[in-house]
Structure formats: structure tokens, C-alpha cells
Amino acid sequence: MRLTRLAADGFKNLRQVELEPDPSYNLILGENAQGKTNLLEAVWALTGCRSFRGSRERDYLSFDGGNLQVEAGFQDARRQQSVRLCMVPGTVPEKKFWCNDVPRKSGELFSVFHCVVFTPEDLSLVTGGPERRRSYLDLCSAQLSAPMLSLVRRYQLVLQQRNAVLKQKLPQAQTEAMLQVWDGQLEQLGTEIAVQRAQYVRRLAAVCVPLYAQIARGKETVSLHYQSSVFGRDAQEILPDQSAPELVAQYGEKMQQSRQSDLLLGHTGMGVHRDDLLLAIDGKPAKEFGSQGQKKSLALALKLAQAQIYSKRRKESPIVLLDDVMGELDEARQAVVSTIVEEMQVFVTTCHPESVLSPNAGKRFLLKDGRLVSEL
Numbered sequence: 001m002r003l004t005r006l007a008a009d010g011f012k013n014l015r016q017v018e019l020e021p022d023p024s025y026n027l028i029l030g031e032n033a034q035g036k037t038n039l040l041e042a043v044w045a046l047t048g049c050r051s052f053r054g055s056r057e058r059d060y061l062s063f064d065g066g067n068l069q070v071e072a073g074f075q076d077a078r079r080q081q082s083v084r085l086c087m088v089p090g091t092v093p094e095k096k097f098w099c100n101d102v103p104r105k106s107g108e109l110f111s112v113f114h115c116v117v118f119t120p121e122d123l124s125l126v127t128g129g130p131e132r133r134r135s136y137l138d139l140c141s142a143q144l145s146a147p148m149l150s151l152v153r154r155y156q157l158v159l160q161q162r163n164a165v166l167k168q169k170l171p172q173a174q175t176e177a178m179l180q181v182w183d184g185q186l187e188q189l190g191t192e193i194a195v196q197r198a199q200y201v202r203r204l205a206a207v208c209v210p211l212y213a214q215i216a217r218g219k220e221t222v223s224l225h226y227q228s229s230v231f232g233r234d235a236q237e238i239l240p241d242q243s244a245p246e247l248v249a250q251y252g253e254k255m256q257q258s259r260q261s262d263l264l265l266g267h268t269g270m271g272v273h274r275d276d277l278l279l280a281i282d283g284k285p286a287k288e289f290g291s292q293g294q295k296k297s298l299a300l301a302l303k304l305a306q307a308q309i310y311s312k313r314r315k316e317s318p319i320v321l322l323d324d325v326m327g328e329l330d331e332a333r334q335a336v337v338s339t340i341v342e343e344m345q346v347f348v349t350t351c352h353p354e355s356v357l358s359p360n361a362g363k364r365f366l367l368k369d370g371r372l373v374s375e376l
Contacts (some may be wrong), residue, residue: 001114001314001344003043004077010068010087011045011060012038013370025362028108028349033372035206036349037119040321042070043347044081044117048109049139052117056091065089073111077316083113101281111146114310117321118303120328125302126286126295130276137226137277138193140306141200142315148196155189155255158182163196167266187252190272191243194228194251198239200309201226201277205236208305215297216335222286222298225278227272231255233278297333300325317344324349327355 002023008014013209016160028036037053044052045060061068066178068249073080082100095105099112124132142148165175185300205224212222228235230251251271258270279286281294290298311317320341326348335359350356353364366373 001317004075005073006043008039008042008070010062010066011042011070012062014042015165015370017372018190019365019372020131022363023345025359026347027353027358027362027364027366028347029353029364030367031351032285035367037323039367040347040349041065041115043321044115045070045085046072046109047115048106052119055093061089061093067236076189080153083109107149110142110149114143114318115321116303116318117306118300118325119323120325122303123295124164125299126279126290133277134275137200141196142157143310144246145224147194151189155193156325158185162186163267166250166262183255186271187255189321191248191251193272194231194235196241198236199241201236203309204305207235207308208301212298212301215301215333220282227276229274273313304337307344310317320344320346322346322348326350330359
């Protein structure tokens with residue numbers, strides 16, 4: 001997949017930015033707070049996903065109160081396509097998407113326009129809580145199988161309903177009847193999500209482990225474990241590629257065992273919303289025992305593995321967005337990254353171009369005060 005043109009106006013501080021990217025390498029230059037990351041965020045917004053910076057949608061709008069529009073042309077494995085985002089200020093800003101001039105829901109774009117983004121904040125894949133790693137697994141799985149996002153959303157809605165019943169303290173017979181309804185749905189959805197995650201962790205381990213060894217120059221080894229609250233610590237070694245009735249029954253049995261505890265605590269303590277991706281370096285938990293350099297290398301390996309898995313499964317590469325991360329790596333690690341993404345279209349932001357290894361080919365764009373000053 002290649003971005004062939006990009007226009008952004010009114011997205012945060014971006015003003016009338018129009019560019020035709022290089023099909024391989026694009027370096028976005030500028031001082032701090034000039035709009036470099038905003039430009040990558042505008043590209044990412046076209047996937048229909050939430051901001052990788054955690055921005056609220058209303059924060060996409062500029063302070064001057066004008067309309068927002070981001071439009072891109074892209075070439076995938078089949079044809080040339082276009083995608084567009086518009087937002088109008090208001091009490092509740094209205095966000096609309098179009099793909100090839102046809103109105104689309106945000107959730108539909110994720111299966112059309114594909115990006116992988118890596119930022120300094122992605123260190124939280126290693127240092128953050130389980131929710132961060134669950135979201136990573138679900139997002140990666142959805143890039144290969146679009147229904148995964150719908151599964152996760154439905155699970156979250158049903159989980160909210162079940163937790164509401166637990167908090168109401170209704171008569172026992174009424175509570176049991178209502179829980180029976182929600183439990184049946186959670187068992188089906190939760191088992192399918194666990195199976196999808198386990199399948200992705202198997203793929204991830206096959207790519208990430210050698211990638212990390214390459215980045216770390218063979219000095220240490222990494223291992224990945226899908227810890228399921230229902231199916232155990234190494235669920236990726238147990239679960240098959242497809243859900244089965246006996247797995248749903250096992251999920252239901254675990255939920256039944258925790259029901260009394262759930263009633264006392266007022267929330268659901270068992271299920272895929274409590275799972276985690278355990279990361280270890282030389283057999284020790286990376287979060288607790290890894291050095292800062294090791295954690296950065298592991299987070300980078302996870303993101304690069306995501307891009308490689310997507311390329312292999314979908315027979316086309318995603319657009320890769322590297323926000324202010326290359327300059328933090330030494331030359332050897334930068335060289336490894338460059339080798340891995342050399343067949344992909346890459347956008348790199350930096351304040352210090354001298355610290356970034358860049359090929360002779362490609363394009364450089366200079367941003368100042370949210371405007372494209374020049375193409376270098």
C-alpha cells in the first residue's frame with residue numbers, strides 16, 4: 001500500500017498542507033510543535049481508529065474554530081482509492097468519513113486503509129498495564145481479520161451489561177436469570193476473542209523473536225506468552241485456530257466458578273478483559289527486569305513484527321509511520337529498522353535530520369507553524 005497524495009487543513013495546527021509523498025521514504029522535518037506529529041496523526045485518523053496520542057476527537061479541531069478536512073489518495077494491491085475525513089465544530093463535533101466518495105462508518109475504514117505507527121509512547125507496550133497489550137493484540141488481529149474489532153466491541157457492551165446487573169443487588173432469582181443471559185453471550189464472544197489472540201501471538205512470536213535477536217545483536221533472547229484468565233499462561237500453545245463448543249463450555253465453567261466472587265465485588269473478574277501478553281527477556285519479565293534500552297528494542301520489535309505479519313498475510317505492506325523514534329536509536333539499530341521496512345512506504349519525523357540514517361532517494365518535507373514550507 002502506498003500513499004500517493006495527502007491534503008490536510010484544520011487538523012490541529014495544520015493549514016493547507018498538500019504533498020505527494022515518495023513511494024518509499026519520506027522525512028518530515030521541523031522544530032518542536034510545528035506539526036510533524038500532527039501530520040502523521042492526520043494520516044492515522046484516516047484508518048478510523050482512535051488517535052495514537054490519546055487525543056479526543058474534538059481535539060482534532062483547530063483553535064480558530066474552522067472546519068477540518070483530511071484527504072488522501074492511496075494505491076493498494078488492487079487499485080487507486082481515496083479516503084476523506086471531515087469534521088465540523090459544534091457542541092458535539094460531527095465526524096464523517098468517505099471512501100471513494102461513498103459515506104462510510106469509521107469502523108469500516110480500518111479494513112481499507114492500513115497503517116502501522118510507532119512512537120516513543122509505544123514503550124508502554126512493555127512498561128504499561130495489561131490493557132495496553134490487549135489493545136495491541138486486538139488491533140493487530142483486526143488488521144488480518146476485520147470482524148475482530150466488532151467482536152471486541154460487542155464483548156465490551158455485554159460486559160458492561162453484566163457488571164450493571166452485579167452492581168444492582170437485585171433478588172437472587174432475578175439476578176441469576178439475568179446473569180444467565182449475559183454469561184451465554186460472554187462465553188461465545190470471549191472464547192472467539194481468546195482464539196483470535198492466541199493465533200496472533202503464535203504468528204507474533206515467530207516473527208518478533210528473531211527480529212528482537214537481530215536488533216539486540218544476539219545478546220539476549222525474548223519470549224512471548226498469552227496469559228488467559230480462562231485457558232492458562234501459555235494459551236497460544238493450547239488454543240486452536242477456531243473456536244469449539246468444548247472451549248465455550250470451559251469458558252462458561254470458569255465464569256460460573258467466579259460468580260459468587262463477582263457478586264461480592266460488583267464486577268466480572270474472569271474473562272478475556274483480564275488477559276495479558278507476557279513479555280520476557282532471557283526468561284525474566286521485561287517490564288520489571290529489562291533495561292531501558294532493552295524495553296525500547298522490544299517495543300520496536302513488536303511494532304516491526306506487526307508490519308511484517310501484515311505484509312506476509314495480506315500480500316501488501318502497510319504504510320509505516322515512525323514518529324520521532326529513529327533518532328533515539330543507535331546507527332546499528334537504525335540500519336536494522338531500515339532493512340526491515342525497505343519494501344514499505346515510510347514516514348519519519350525528526351527535529352534533527354543529522355541523527356537519522358536516511359537513504360539518498362526519497363523526499364524531505366519541512367513544516368513550520370503547521371504549513372508545508374518546502375520540499376527539500
